[in-house]
Amino acid sequence: MNIFYKYSNSSNTPHKIEIPLKIRPPEELVKKPVTLGDHLRRRRLELGLYQKDVAIQIGVTASTIWNWEHGWTVELRFMPRVIDFLGYNPIPCPEDLMGQLAWYKQVKGLTLEQLGAEMERDPEQLADWLAGRHKPCRNNQEKIELFLAGHYKRSG
Numbered sequence: 001m002n003i004f005y006k007y008s009n010s011s012n013t014p015h016k017i018e019i020p021l022k023i024r025p026p027e028e029l030v031k032k033p034v035t036l037g038d039h040l041r042r043r044r045l046e047l048g049l050y051q052k053d054v055a056i057q058i059g060v061t062a063s064t065i066w067n068w069e070h071g072w073t074v075e076l077r078f079m080p081r082v083i084d085f086l087g088y089n090p091i092p093c094p095e096d097l098m099g100q101l102a103w104y105k106q107v108k109g110l111t112l113e114q115l116g117a118e119m120e121r122d123p124e125q126l127a128d129w130l131a132g133r134h135k136p137c138r139n140n141q142e143k144i145e146l147f148l149a150g151h152y153k154r155s156g
Helices: 036-047 051-058 062-069 076-086 097-108 112-119 123-131 138-151
Strands: 002-007 016-021
Touching (some): 097 123, 097 138, 112 138
16 A cells, blocks of 8 residues: 655645555456456556557557457467567467367467478368368377377466
């Protein structure tokens, strides 16, 4: 609690008035962040930064930071930089294998082509798996599990 003091200017009655002030922290620092934009705004405020400061760190414009903080989707290619800025990964990792693969693709900011190159897989095949159009056979499921185990820890 902060205290505001007001001193009398009168020489006849010198006195001090003490008024307790309850300053509430911004709502963004009190409520639990829900969206990625909420996490971004909270971290920015915790660090005392302006949107333009965060924009420089991430490599975007200040208006992009404003957009993200107000519900716009973060472009995939900026996801690793946003996670680095936050200092943690706010995106929970799903339990199912294809969900984990989609999560890995998202947090690493990969296109299907880039993921395909990392996994030595056809991007079209990955697209079919991730969209649920086809299910990988047991052998491919094991390869996906090994790939994920060797490339990323489930820290979401």
